[in-house]
Structure formats: C-alpha cells, structure tokens
Amino acid sequence: MELLTSILSLPVNSLLVFTGAALFLWYYLQDQLSYWRKRGVPYISPIKCFSFTMAQTLRTKSVLETTKEMYELLEGHSYGGIYRLFRPAVILRDPGMVKEWLVKGFPSFHDRNSPPDKKARNLSGNLFTLTGDRWHTVRTKLAPAFSSAKLKVMYQTLKGCASDVNAHLQGLCSAKGEVEIDIKDLVSRYAMDVIGACALGIQCNAIKDPENCQMRKAVQQIFRINWRFSLQILLSAIHPKLALLFSLSRGTTEVTKFLTSVTKEAMDVKKKAGSSRKDFLQIMMSAGDTEIEKRKLKSTEDEDFVFTENVITSMIGLFLSAGLDPVATTVTFCLYELAYHPEIQDRLFQEIQTVRNECGDEIGFEDLKKLQYLEQVVNETLRKYPPAGVLSRKCTESFQIPDSSVVIEKGLGLMIPAACFHHDPKYFPDPERFDPERFSKENIGNIVPGSYIPFGEGPRFCIANRLALMDVKTMLITLVSDYALHPCARTKNHFEFDRETFTLNPKGEVWLRLKKRN
Numbered sequence: 001m002e003l004l005t006s007i008l009s010l011p012v013n014s015l016l017v018f019t020g021a022a023l024f025l026w027y028y029l030q031d032q033l034s035y036w037r038k039r040g041v042p043y044i045s046p047i048k049c050f051s052f053t054m055a056q057t058l059r060t061k062s063v064l065e066t067t068k069e070m071y072e073l074l075e076g077h078s079y080g081g082i083y084r085l086f087r088p089a090v091i092l093r094d095p096g097m098v099k100e101w102l103v104k105g106f107p108s109f110h111d112r113n114s115p116p117d118k119k120a121r122n123l124s125g126n127l128f129t130l131t132g133d134r135w136h137t138v139r140t141k142l143a144p145a146f147s148s149a150k151l152k153v154m155y156q157t158l159k160g161c162a163s164d165v166n167a168h169l170q171g172l173c174s175a176k177g178e179v180e181i182d183i184k185d186l187v188s189r190y191a192m193d194v195i196g197a198c199a200l201g202i203q204c205n206a207i208k209d210p211e212n213c214q215m216r217k218a219v220q221q222i223f224r225i226n227w228r229f230s231l232q233i234l235l236s237a238i239h240p241k242l243a244l245l246f247s248l249s250r251g252t253t254e255v256t257k258f259l260t261s262v263t264k265e266a267m268d269v270k271k272k273a274g275s276s277r278k279d280f281l282q283i284m285m286s287a288g289d290t291e292i293e294k295r296k297l298k299s300t301e302d303e304d305f306v307f308t309e310n311v312i313t314s315m316i317g318l319f320l321s322a323g324l325d326p327v328a329t330t331v332t333f334c335l336y337e338l339a340y341h342p343e344i345q346d347r348l349f350q351e352i353q354t355v356r357n358e359c360g361d362e363i364g365f366e367d368l369k370k371l372q373y374l375e376q377v378v379n380e381t382l383r384k385y386p387p388a389g390v391l392s393r394k395c396t397e398s399f400q401i402p403d404s405s406v407v408i409e410k411g412l413g414l415m416i417p418a419a420c421f422h423h424d425p426k427y428f429p430d431p432e433r434f435d436p437e438r439f440s441k442e443n444i445g446n447i448v449p450g451s452y453i454p455f456g457e458g459p460r461f462c463i464a465n466r467l468a469l470m471d472v473k474t475m476l477i478t479l480v481s482d483y484a485l486h487p488c489a490r491t492k493n494h495f496e497f498d499r500e501t502f503t504l505n506p507k508g509e510v511w512l513r514l515k516k517r518n
C-alpha cells in the first residue's frame with residue numbers, strides 16, 4: 001500500500017518513465033524466458049533453473065550437483081534448453097554428439113564462457129579463458145612445451161621430487177615401520193614441488209618445509225570459489241560484460257599480487273642469468289621476445305601484444321593451480337580406492353615390481369608405457385572422480401544441430417556434463433564400483449565414444465594431459481612400490497565433496513595407514 005501511494009504521488013513524467021521501464025522489462029523477460037518453448041526444444045523451466053543458479057551462488061549446491069539434477073530432468077533427450085538466470089543456454093546430454101559439436105563444430109564453439117578481458121587483469125588472461133586468435137596464438141606457442149622430448153626432461157624433475165617424498169616417509173616410518181597420514185596433504189605437497197619446478201623452475205620445498213611454503217597457500221586459493229567468483233557467475237549470467245565492469249575474476253587481490261611478484265622475480269632472474277632451463281615461464285618469455293621481433297612491435301604496451309606480463313602471470317597461475325589440485329586429488333582418490341581394494345592394489349604392486357625387475361630397478365620415461373594395469377587404474381580413477389566434471393563453451397558462430405532444424409545462436413552458452421556421462425549406468429554399469437577392468441584391452445573398445453572425457457574434447461582439450469598422467473603415475477609408483485596402503489581409524493568410509501572448490505575435491509582430510517613394504 002505504501003509503495004502504491006508513493007508511486008501515485010510521483011509526477012506524470014516520472015510515472016510514464018517508470019511504467020515504460022517496467023513494461024520493457026516485463027516484455028524482455030517474457031521474451032527471454034520463453035526462448036526454448038518458442039523453439040520447440042525440450043527445456044528445464046526458468047523457475048527451476050533460477051533455483052539452481054541461486055543454489056550455486058549461495059553454495060548450497062555445487063555446480064556438479066545442479067548439473068546432475070539438470071541431466072536427470074532431461075532424461076530421454078539428446079540435448080536440452082536451460083536458463084542461466086535470464087540467459088538461455090544449452091546442455092548436451094548425448095555423448096554421441098560430443099565430437100560432432102566440439103570437434104567438427106569447433107568454429108561454432110571456439111571459446112569458453114568466460115568474459116574476455118583484453119587486459120588480462122587479476123589472473124583472467126590464461127589459455128583457459130582466452131578467446132579467438134589470442135587463444136590460438138598462445139596455444140600454438142605452448143603446445144611444444146608438452147612434447148615427448150620436453151616430458152622426458154620433466155620426468156627427471158618428477159623423480160627428484162619422488163625421492164624427497166620417499167626420504168620424508170622413511171623418516172616417519174622409521175620407528176614403527178608404518179605411519180598414519182593425511183594423504184591428501186602429502187600428495188598436494190608433492191604436486192606443488194613438481195609443478196613449481198616445471199612451471200617456474202623454482203624449488204617450492206613443500207615436502208621438506210610445508211609451513212613456509214607460501215606458494216602452496218596462494219595457489220590453493222585460485223580454484224576456490226570465493227564470493228568474487230560467485231558474484232562473477234551471477235553477473236555474467238545477466239550480461240557477460242557486467243562482471244568485467246566490476247573487474248571481478250577468480251583470483252583474489254592478494255593471490256594476484258603474490259603471483260605477480262613471484263613471476264616477475266623469476267623473470268628477472270632468468271633475464272640476468274640467461275637461463276637455458278626450458279620451464280613454462282622460459283618458453284613464454286621466449287615466445288614474447290619472438291613476437292616483438294617478428295611483428296616489429298615498439299613496446300610490450302602495444303595493444304595487440306599477446307604475451308604481456310599479465311598474460312604470463314595468469315598462465316603461471318593456471319599452470320600452478322592445474323598442476324596442484326587436479327593432480328593431487330586424482331592421486332588421493334586413487335590411493336583411497338586402492339586402500340579399500342587390496343586385490344587391485346596387489347595386482348598393481350606386482351605389475352610395478354615386474355617392470356622394475358625388467359628395467360634394473362629404476363622405471364624410466366619409456367618404461368611407463370609398459371605399466372598397462374596402472375593406466376587402467378588411473379583411467380578408472382578419472383572416470384569415477386573427474387576433477388573437471390562440467391565442460392563449458394560459448395557459441396561463437398551459429399550452429400545447426402545435425403539432423404534437426406534447431407539452430408544454436410551465437411552468444412549462447414553450452415554445458416557438457418562429463419561427470420554425468422561417467423556416472424550414467426547406461427555407459428558405465430554399476431558406476432559407483434571402482435573397476436579398472438572397464439579400461440582393459442578387451443573392454444576399452446566397448447566404451448561409448450564421448451562418454452569418457454576427463455581431459456575434455458576437441459582443440460580445447462587439456463593441453464597438459466600427458467604431463468598430468470605422467471605426474472599422477474609417478475606419484476602412484478613412488479607410493480605403491482614402497483608402501484602398502486590401508487584404511488585406518490580416521491579414514492571416512494565415504495567422501496563428502498567440497499562445494500567451495502572449482503574442481504572435484506574431497507572435503508577435509510583423507511587419512512590412510514602406510515605400511516613400509518619389505
């Protein structure tokens with residue numbers, strides 16, 4: 001009543017403007033929210049979608065949980081329409097279509113949904129978020145950093161970190177021959193040392209001196225869903241550029257400052273010392289120099305210059321965070337499953353022993369290929385616990401859905417629910433069972449194409465998938481070779497997942513008993 005009285009007391013001009021704005025908003029919302037109904041596409045109601053968006057923003061549900069609900073609501077359809085607040089988007093439900101859309105249809109789904117920030121502020125200008133030609137330039141320059149020759153060199157770094165872990169565990173086990181340990185913490189420290197060396201060429205000492213490892217504390221923040229990130233998602237659902245207007249992005253100011261100063265320091269050291277180490281930072285610095293030379297740019301301030309310090313820092317932030325959490329959680333989930341499946345653990349141990357005996361104790365880079373069962377165990381871990389369970393794209397060029405008259409319009413978002421495929425009994429019977437046999441030589445051919453995509457699909461698949469697998473495998477070999485893994489009194493018999501992380505993460509500590517093998 002009070003509102004009505006105040007509206008009626010407004011001057012006529014204001015009333016007209018107010019009514020016009022209200023009518024426009026009403027028409028706009030009506031139009032937007034009937035988008036899928038008008039096109040005859042199966043869809044989830046705007047109200048239901050609104051509840052999902054709010055649950056994600058308030059973190060009462062994770063992105064994965066809401067995606068699973070959407071997947072179930074669209075049962076029986078190959079794809080469906082959803083709404084991110086007022087903006088229509090599409091969810092792909094048929095794995096058979098993944099290649100068609102992400103590989104053949106790449107020009108139409110070239111970019112991710114992240115709002116483009118040309119200045120790459122606040123860790124926002126990395127390969128994951130870059131769009132168009134800038135993404136292409138950076139991806140092309142960085143691809144050789146993951147060649148077999150480069151991986152072989154990195155393998156030595158990984159082995160060096162493995163010896164540190166071994167020495168650390170030997171110390172812990174010296175009294176009783178066994179130790180109860182938060183394996184998530186141990187593995188994350190191991191992963192930090194590896195990626196610090198590969199990305200920046202520095203020693204993080206997370207195994208030897210975890211308390212003073214500022215780097216791990218900072219990098220762990222990057223994949224955390226803080227209020228800035230939730231707000232960014234909400235604002236970009238209203239309009240992609242709104243989030244930029246408020247200069248919001250994943251990194252907090254402190255993390256950005258910390259990484260900017262560490263990266264700058266490492267760059268200065270390299271410039272002075274003329275380092276020949278081919279870590280990721282060195283590769284990007286050289287790419288920047290070549291770019292300036294080739295394009296005869298006067299300065300790095302040129303607005304088309306790609307490898308700016310902001311882009312390099314953002315890339316370092318991405319490499320460090322991707323090398324830390326997804327790798328560490330994959331190893332943690334795997335060790336946990338092995339502790340509960342002694343028969344799988346024994347078979348894996350036997351395989352490692354056989355290969356070790358064949359190659360004179362030290363498993364070399366080329367020998368990794370011989371560990372077929374290890375490959376199956378890792379694949380099954382990534383099926384059951386995919387670190388990045390939902391892939392996203394943005395429609396960059398209108399796309400006609402094959403064998404249909406429906407056209408996906410430029411600007412619409414696309415979601416590919418990888419984790420839902422991995423857990424759908426239609427593609428993986430009894431999906432909660434940990435069963436590496438699904439990936440045996442006999443069975444792997446039966447996997448429905450597109451239903452197993454832990455590293456994504458198409459030209460934007462994970463650039464570092466081979467490094468990630470090598471990293472995960474080396475950690476598993478190190479631990480399984482010398483220690484038998486068991487649950488202990490502090491081990492929880494099921495996982496609760498952390499809703500505040502961008503990637504799949506077990507909430508809290510993961511305790512196991514490690515018993516030294518003879």
Ligand code: HEM
Pocket residue numbers: 127128129139318319320322323324326327330386387388391392453454455456457458459460461462463464465467468469472
């Ligand atoms: C087990 C570990 C990892 C998993 C499961 C994983 C998974 C993924 C997935 C699903 C994507 C999105 C792919 C798509 O949209 O199609 C991705 C992208 C990416 N990942 Fe990984 N990743 C892992 C480790 C790493 C590591 C260690 C690095 C770097 C050192 C890394 C760097 C990247 C980059 C740069 C992209 C963006 C690629 C582009 O858009 O061109 N990832 N990753």
